[in-house]
Amino acid sequence: MRLFLLLLLATLLGAGSAPAQNLLADKNKAKTKTVLLGREPAKGKLKVVTKKPAAAKPATKKVEAVPVIVFKRTPCFGTCPHYEATIFSDGHVTYIGYRYVPLTGPHELKLPVATVNTILDEARRLNFATYEERYSQGSTDLPATILSIRQPNGQLKTVQAEEGTPPELEAFMKSVAAEIEKVSGGTTAADR
Known part of the structure; x- marks a missing residue:
């Protein structure tokens, strides 16, 4: 659905449609979708990132020196x-x-x-x-x-x-x- 809306938005803006790319963003395999708008990648790049909710980080352990x-x-x-x-x-x-x-x-x-x-x-x-x-x-x-x-x-x-x-x-x-x-x-x- 999101991809459809992004492509529709790109068509309405007159930039034409471009292929979407699915990339693995991190070890949690969250999906990153990059849609290129226009022919110049540096100017017209729109990046939409969809990630799974980040897991709660474990409480930081107190780093202790070795016992004496x-x-x-x-x-x-x-x-x-x-x-x-x-x-x-x-x-x-x-x-x-x-x-x-x-x-x-x-x-x-x-x-x-x-x-x-x-x-x-x-x-x-x-x-x-x-x-x-x-x-x-x-x-x-x-x-x-x-x-x-x-x-x-x-x-x-x-x-x-x-x-x-x-x-x-x-x-x-x-x-x-x-x-x-x-x-x-x-x-x-x-x-x-």
Whole structure:
């Protein structure tokens, strides 16, 4: 119908009729019809575009940098707090509480940037990259504390501690847990 009206309009204007061209305008296969009026394409071009309604664009995702600290506490056969926290350099924390914590499910939290920097400075002071990947003596009912720190070379160094952990590393992991638990509401478990 539209094509007929355009051709009628072109005839009435005295330009004569010209063939219509169907072009694919985009990946949605919307149709673009171009009708040439007259012999000089630069002057007498009339372009009518018919498109399908554009789909709603998805909400733009927040582009996040890579995490600088990832901290996890695993479950045990008792009431050990079970959660994980992914910390970014701006203090943004993606937290998931599983069991025996006041905050369960996924949450977005915030740590002061100074706290994040203090944790990273302490990791450098302890030379965190030199610790073994796992400290375990074979017990099966102990929870693990897993700490990953982004190193200056961009690699993520991960240490899993169950038992037999060097005292300075154990104290460091407890201090990281304490900072996370300040913003997540602590733990509900009596045995940590």
